[in-house]
Amino acid sequence: MREKISRRDLLRLAGGSALGLWFTPIPWKLLDDVSIWTQNGRWVTSPPRGEIQFRYSNCTLCPAGCGVRARCVGGQPISLAGIAPQSGSRGALCAVGLGGHHLRYHPQRVTQPLRRASGISASFQPCTPEDIVLTVSEALATTRASGSGDLAAILDERPGRVTSLMYRNFLSGFPNGVYLNPVSDSGATLHAMESAAEKPYGALGIDLENTRTILSFGTPLLDGWGNPARLWKMSEGLQDSSESHLKIIQAETHQSRTALLADEWLPLRPGTEAALALGLAGILIKEKLIDMAALSRQAIDLEQGAQGSFRELTEKFSPRTTAAITGVSEDKIVSLARELVQRGPSIVLGGGDPGAGPLGPEEETAIAALNFVLGNVGRRGGFLPRRELPKWLKEPSKNLKPASSLRDIPDHSIRVLFVDALPSGNAIPWTLLEKKLVRDNPVVVSFSPYLLGISRNAQFIVPSPVYLESWEEVLTPLDSPTTSYSLSLPLLVPPGGVQEPFDFIRRVAVAAGVHLAPEFQDVSPKDLFKRRVEQFHRDRRGTIFSYRNESETRVKDVASADSMWAMFCDGASWRDDPPSSTSPIASRFSLLGKAANAAERLEAVGHGRLEIQRDPATEFPLVLMPEGWRGAVGQNGLSPVMTKIYQESGLRHLGGEARVNVETGRRWGLTDGGPALIQTRCGSKVARVHFDDAVMPEVIQVIVGPNLKEFHESQEVDGRNILCLCNLDDDGVWRVTRAKMSGV
Amino acid sequence: MNRGLLFFAAGLLAALGIGWMGFPRMLYERIDQPLQFSHRVHTSEKVGLKCDDCHAFRSDGSFAGIPSVSKCAECHAAPLTASADEKLLVEKYIVPGEEIPWRVYSRQPDNTYFSHLFHVRQARLKCDECHGSHGSSESLREFQRNRLSGYSRDIWGQNIAGFSRGMKMTECSRCHAARGRSDACLDCHK
Structure with a gap:
């Protein structure tokens, strides 16, 4: 008689199966393949298969303008590398530049025009370019007609480009137009010397x-x-x-x-x-x-x-x-x-x-x-x-608004402010711009590919192309003794809805009734770049270095302007001839500078910049000093892969974190890695504090840079970063601020 | 025999059987190549082709991989034999100029950077050191695609039941170690 299969038998069968399972590939292989599946799912952006090609361009993420070799698969840039040796990059790219091709996918990328709903912390809502053009042109018309003295301004952190000239031409259509140059300038010493010369x-x-x-x-x-x-x-x-x-x-x-x-x-x-x-x-x-x-x-x-x-x-x-x-x-x-x-x-x-x-x-x-x-x-x-770039624009200078510094602009005077898309790589505190805006309903339009930095405080965001999506000029880096010029080429097609700042300003000009110079009408930036390159060929100055062939050709040996343009379009840079001699310059100079009351001001600041601030040391016994990394502060987006530098390896502190000397931290009752409340006359913020002996006692070093939240789409980023705690001198300087700190 | 032990052993054996024989069959989708191709015929003395006659390097040093159909057309503009596969090649691909959708056994994932130039020209590896006897095969075996990862069975994962064709990362690492070459992650994973 057959025995019935009992529950116990089934359990033994299951036990045997469970044991046997561990001696098969099933658990191990499934674990392995499922982890790969999570990385290769349809939700993960994956470049198309295709032919491998190398294309060449120049980086625009900071003014250094390094030459770039892009390895493209199916036309899509997969990796970027530097080009040796004459291209400017000298065979190397910085960590920011190496991830430049990821910026197209930045979580804070903006691909349609946005309008602020209301208030500082409110969200943005989609709008049309026409909405923005209409609002801005009405504000500009009011500014022009009212005679109130309100200003229309463009902040351009990369002056000297064709687009910059167009901005200046546009602003010349307004008696109260102001063309603003970089707020923070790495070449300030050079400029101070240039401006101190009796003859330029x-x-x-x-x-x-x-x-x-x-x-x-x-x-x-x-x-x-x-x-x-x-x-x-x-x-x-x-x-x-x-x-x-x-x-x-x-x-x-x-x-x-x-x-x-x-x-x-x-x-x-x-x-x-x-x-x-x-x-x-x-x-x-x-x-x-x-x-x-x-x-x-x-x-x-x-x-x-x-x-x-x-x-x-x-x-x-x-x-x-x-x-x-x-x-x-x-x-x-x-x-x-x-x-x-x-x-x-x-x-x-x-x-x-x-x-x-x-x-x-x-x-x-x-x-x-x-x-x-x-x-x-x-x-x-x-x-x-060094010599200037060959001139190609023959318009008289009255049609180009001269450059001004933000520190020369009266407070609460700008009604309409455009902020150009290309960042200088340096930070700008929003409070500095806010101080210059009129109090009632200023209009701030940010040309930006990201909802970051100043954009988060603007009324309108006009989405601009990211690096590698458009034609752009790369001018001489500040430290270079010879003039140079190259182009950043579009290796990617920008998404629909993205607007070139050049085109947008032209639309505003039409709506506001501003007549641009003929050079800027019915042309694209690319056409104007070509005209500039043709002028290089006519001048027959300098050499051109081809990235693909790694060969240098004298401009006078290039057969035609078209050939030269073709070289630029394939990745090349132009470099002026080196100076024929280096002899002391005869021009006289002023050691005290040309500013009014220069000696008195120098003496006052000479006793310490903190001494000219009003805040009492008794109430604020510490000093707050920001620090940052070029290209990773301000308007710049960073590749999401940079989380490896910021989080996994800890090579850089995240934005908003603070460093204090161990002794100072203990005296103020703080714990390493714990939160602390930093207070200045301008406000307060909670920051994570790290003890670090590299920081001077009684100083708080705060980090300006990407916040962890910026790497994740789902979280809102506070438009007011740690810089808003900094005291703004009348000079537009925010590097030292009296502060105090306490544990939270 | 103890009845309990019998059930336990049955469960154990069933799991081992499913794990080692059934599971690989379920995991890997078997796909036929679009047409058959004999490397042996093409590299025979009669035809006399070498590997790099079809699998060539471009002038910039990059490897062209599997030849395009235009390369096939250089010899097969019209059928040379009565082979059904050759007829299919000419009529379906060469005449309309359609590329053959080969299933590539050795295709690496997107996160892997492999340079034939370094391995063939500088390290002087022979094709068969990685590709085995593929260059002298009479016919193309079926392509096995991992249903989860989408990868070819040839390129990833520990061997199952001795299945190995020398194109897995472990093989790369072993070869690099044997030759004293660097095998840092970023050498291959950019």
Whole structure:
């Protein structure tokens, strides 16, 4: 008689099966394949299969404009790399540039025009370009007709492009039109020197390859400044004991990445750059370490000028006084001054940090003066004038609005503000722009591919193409001693709804009744770029470097303008001939600068920028200093893959985080990695605090950069970042602010 | 025999059978190639082709992979034999200029960067070191596609029941280790 199968038998069968299962590929293979399936599902963007090709372009994510080789599969860029060696990238790309082809898929990408619903923190809603054109043209008409003095302005952080000229031409149609140049300028030292000349030098570049010593006032020389690859290449010999290598001395409050890599770090009290520069200049003059006859001959105000006497000013910053202000020892200041001469050619650089913002006009004037005292203009290893790009626009200058600085604009005067899409790579606090806007119903239009930075505070967002989606010009990097020009080419088709700022402004011009110059009518930017390239061919100046062939051709040997254009369209860069000679320039200069009350202002700021602020140290005993990384602050989107740098590896702190000295943190009752409330006169914010001995005691270093939320589409990003806590000086400087901090 | 042990053993054997024989059949979809092709005939003394006559490098160094139908048309503009597959090749693909939708056994995932140039020209690997005897095969075996990952069975995963054709990542790593070459992640996964 057959026995019935019991429940116990079935359980034994199941037990045997369960055991056997572990000795089969089923669990392991399923685990493996399911994990791959999650990565390859239909929801994951996947490039099409196709032929592998290499295409060439230039990066526009910061003004360095590095040459780029794109590996494309089926026409889609899959990876980017630098091009050696004449392209500007010198075979390398920074981490931001390497992920540039991902930006098209940025979670905060905007692909249709948006209108702010209401209020600062409100959401945006879709609208049509016509809505924006109508609203803006009405506001512009009101501005023009009312005679109220309200301004119409365009903020262009990459001046000199064809689009910039069109902006200037558009603004010339308004008596109260203002063309605004970068708020924060990495080349501020160069510009301070250019503007101090009695007769214009023209643009200055730096002969870094022949420089032996650089004194840097917080300039992130080895962390993305200028042309990053140029500096990386030069820094290979740093901390080498030989006499011939480049020596970098970093004078900066915290031990930044550049300070870590530099030969020497000179910890400087916050906001005391002007004092050190004036103190060093004073020693050079008093000890006659420099060519005094040449300096007396060229300096307008060494003894007495319209603004005062530079010598008298420097005498007020004796080594003892300077040491008391800066925290650098008296002996060190004296030895540094002597070293700048003995280890020449030595140059001195300011410019500020991408997150901390500009140093301030007084600091830059003091640094420029130190360079003049060292005889650095027109000298090998110093600052060399470079020629302008060949001119192609023959319109008289009255049809181009001159450039203005935001700090020269009265507060609450701008009614209509356009913000151009191409960022400088540096941060802009929204409060700085807000301060300049009229109080009642200003219109801010942001040309931006992302809902980030200033866009989040604008009334309208006109979606612009991202990098690699449009034609764009790449002009000479600030540090280059020779003029250069190249084009960023569209390797991708932009999504529908995206508008070129050039086209949009032209539509606004039509609606507002502004007659643009004929050069800008019925043409595309590409047509104008071609005309510019044709002018290069007519001038027969310089050489053109083809990225594909890695070959250099003299322009005069290029058969025709069309051939030259074809080279640009395949990836190329034009470089001017090097200067024929490097001899000191005869033009005289002002050591005190040309600003009104220059000596008084320099002296006041020389005692420390914090001293000119109203906030009492008793109430706010700490100092808040922002810091950031070029290309990762402000308007820039970052590749989502950068989370690996920010989160997984911790190479960079996330935006909004703070660093304090261990001692300071403990004194204020904070815990490492815990939250803290940072308060200034401008407001308060909670930030995660990390203890770090690289930060000077009593200083809070706050990070300006991508917030974790920016990497995730679903979360709203606060349009007001940590910069809104910073005090804005009348100079438009926000790098030092009195603050206090407490645990949360 | 103990009745309980019998049931337990039955369950064990059933699981092993399903896991080692049934599961691979379920996991992998078997797909025939669009037409048959004999590498042996083409590389025979009579025809005399070499691998790189069809699988060529372009002038820029990139590898062209499987030849396009225009390459086939250089010899097969009209059928040369009475083969049904050759007839299909000419009528369905060469005459209308349609590319043959080959199922590529060795196609790597999108996250893998493999340079034939480095391996063939610089490391001087022979084709059969990775592709096995494919170059002398009489016919094309069926293509096995993983239903979950979508990958060819030849390129990913630990071997199941001894199935190995030398195109998996473990094989790449083994070869790199044997030759003292770097096998860092970013060498292949860009």
